[in-house]
Amino acid sequence: MKLTILGTGCANVTDCYNTCFVLTENNRHFMVDGGGGNTIFKQLKSAGIDWKNVRHIFVTHKHMDHLFGIMWFVRMICQNINRNKYEGEAYIYGHKEVINIIKEIANLLLLKRELDLFDDKLHFVTVEDGQELEIIGHKVKFFDINSIKTKQFGFTMELENGKKLSCCGDEPYRECEREYVxxxxxxxxxxxCLYSQADVFQPYEKNHSTVADACKLANELDVKNLILYHTEDKNLSNRKALYYEEGKQYFNGNLYIPNDLEVFEIK
Incomplete structure (x- = not known):
């Protein structure tokens, strides 16, 4: 399996793209979130991924920097189906609120002939806390992270040999996620941001972690490989080195601070 990080930034970044990524295996793709706009297509193209082959998409929550790229996907899928340039079907997964919002926005903006494709060629799958589905050949279990800001889900995916990959969305881990993570x-x-710059970026007011917080937590959870994302972009040129230096003081496993479009082999 290959993990492609399409974007690594938080909501307000301008020098990198908002956080989203794709898991790929056997030419099948599972995309998680879409960033804040149609730059999602540029990121996919730069990663060598044909957007038309991304048939499974999970939207973690309703914030603009995760949802708006998905609206472009909905539009492009429907338009290309009607132009006979898109074969097959696509699936968008999310909790009830997210699915309802996507459909509400689409009803305001899309044409009837595009909306008529909903639940025919473009399927919206509402997922519940603890629900398990098979996606790109793997068992994926979705879970409510109990966000205090807005309803948000994460997921865990079964890999080969009993291994697993987990995503906590864009908020700090909570104890309710332990059984999954x-x-x-x-x-x-x-x-x-860095813990040393918490007074500058004020992550706790935004219900986010610092590098030190995330690394301490991952160490306590016996995580083997930790990927940090959804960061500020003011340290972008030195982010990898700065975050790694702080994080390795607290985490004993393999620590990664990716740049946009960085690729990992998931084993």
Whole structure:
């Protein structure tokens, strides 16, 4: 399996794209979130991924920097189906609120002939807390992270040999997620900024973590490989080195601070 990080930034970044990524195996793609706009297509193209082959999409929550790229996907899928340039079907997963919002926005903006494709060629799948589905050949279990800001889901995916990859969305881990996240071989977790710069970026007011917080937590959860994303972009040129230096003081596993379009082999 290959993990392509399409974007690594928080909501307000301008020098990198908003956080989203794709899991790929056997030419099948599972995209998580879409960033804040149609730059999602540029990121996919730069990653060598044909957007028309992304048939499974999970939207973690309703914030603009995760949802608006998905609206462009909905539009492009429907338009290309009607132009006979898109074969097959696509699936968008999310909790009830997210699915309802996507449909409400689409009803305001799309044409009837595009809306008529909903639940025919473009399927909206409402997922519940603890629900398990098979996506690109793997068992994926979705879970409510109990966000205090807005309803948000994460997921864990079964890999080969009993290993697992987990995503906590874009908020700090909470104890309710332990049964899904503990012992993950790969964990994707937000880290808004360095702990040493918490007074500058004020992550706690935004319900986010620092690098030190995320790394301490991952160590306690016996995580093997930790990927940090959803960061500020003021340290972008030195982010990898700065975050790694702070994080390795607290985390004993393999620590990664990716740039946009960085690719990982998930084993």
């Amino acid at each position: 503990y012992g993950s071989d790969w964990l994707l977790h937000e880290a808004f």
